[in-house]
Amino acid sequence: MLPWLKALHVIAVISWMAGLLYLPRLFVYHCEAEAGSKQAETFKVMEQRLLRFIMNPAMIVVWVTGSWLVWEHEHMLAQPWLWAKFALVVVLTGYHHALGAWRKDFAADRNRRDQRFYRLANEVPTVLMIAIVVLVVVKPF
Numbered sequence: 001m002l003p004w005l006k007a008l009h010v011i012a013v014i015s016w017m018a019g020l021l022y023l024p025r026l027f028v029y030h031c032e033a034e035a036g037s038k039q040a041e042t043f044k045v046m047e048q049r050l051l052r053f054i055m056n057p058a059m060i061v062v063w064v065t066g067s068w069l070v071w072e073h074e075h076m077l078a079q080p081w082l083w084a085k086f087a088l089v090v091v092l093t094g095y096h097h098a099l100g101a102w103r104k105d106f107a108a109d110r111n112r113r114d115q116r117f118y119r120l121a122n123e124v125p126t127v128l129m130i131a132i133v134v135l136v137v138v139k140p141f
Contacts, residue, residue, distance in 0.1 A: 009069060
């Protein structure tokens with residue numbers, strides 16, 4: 001069963017990362033749309049569905065399967081790389097919640113940030129993903 005659990009974890013990570021990379025890109029385009037326009041309303045629906053139906057469930061599955069994998073391999077708790085990975089996943093989860101708050105701002109036509117902010121914010125999950133993958137694969141410490 002362990003290989004299936006690992007597979008589910010990787011699938012959930014890929015799904016979550018796809019959403020974390022796509023949602024800020026939608027925000028960039030949403031900034032260009034005039035509030036109340038048909039285009040802006042379409043972005044609101046896309047953003048809400050992406051967060052609710054893909055990103056939130058994927059994040060939950062990542063946390064559940066990741067915790068389960070650690071529980072199955074308790075000896076890994078002594079590894080510093082795992083704790084570093086855990087800290088970065090906590091940061092990634094915080095970023096996820098920030099995206100949720102920003103989506104609510106767009107939904108209420110209260111966004112006060114410009115495209116540049118969201119373009120820069122879009123780099124956060126990439127940097128975290130690289131660090132997490134290096135920690136898991138290379139185990140540098």
